Amino acid sequence: MARVEALCISDRKGAVKTAVPQAVFKQGWGIEDDAHAGAWHRQVSLLAGESIDRVKELLPELEQGAFAENIITRELDLATLPIGNRLRIGDSVEVEITQIGKECHNSGCAIKKATGDCIMPREGVFAKVLVGGTVTTGDTIVRL
Structure with a gap:
C-alpha cells in the first residue's frame, strides 16, 4: 500500500528541506510553514522514495528533503499519475x-553538480491542496 515515507519543509525557497x-x-495554499506554499x-x-534510492547509490549521505520535495512517497508510481489525478x-x-x-x-542544483543528474525535472510531481488537514509520516496514500 502506498504511504508517506517522509514530510519535508523549509522556510525559504532554494533551500534543502528538513x-x-x-x-x-x-x-x-499548501503546507503550513513551507516556503513553497x-x-x-x-x-x-512529491517524489518517490524509490527514485531517491537510485540517487543514494551514488550519494549514500543524501538526506530527506535534498531535492526540496515536500512528500517522499513509497509504493506509489508517481510517473503514471496524469495531471488532474487526485490523491x-x-x-x-x-x-x-x-x-x-x-x-x-x-x-543546476547541488545534486546535479555532484552526480551529473537531477531527478526532479523528470520524476518530481506537483499538486495543489483541495482539502486540508494533518498528515503524519507513515500515513497511507490512495488514488481517487
Whole structure:
C-alpha cells in the first residue's frame, strides 16, 4: 500500500528541506510553514522514495528533503499519475496533480553538480491542496 515515507519543509525557497514528523496542509495554499506554499499550482511537491534510492547509490549521505520535495512517497508510481489525478493522503487531505517535472535551477542544483543528474525535472510531481488537514509520516496514500 502506498504511504508517506517522509514530510519535508523549509522556510525559504532554494533551500534543502528538513524532515518533520507531521505537517498541516491548508486548502488552496499548501503546507503550513513551507516556503513553497502559496496561491499557485505547485503548492506541494512529491517524489518517490524509490527514485531517491537510485540517487543514494551514488550519494549514500543524501538526506530527506535534498531535492526540496515536500512528500517522499513509497509504493506509489508517481510517473503514471496524469495531471488532474487526485490523491487522498492520510484520513482527509486531498491533492490534485498539477504538474509533472520542472526545470532544474539555472546553474543546476547541488545534486546535479555532484552526480551529473537531477531527478526532479523528470520524476518530481506537483499538486495543489483541495482539502486540508494533518498528515503524519507513515500515513497511507490512495488514488481517487
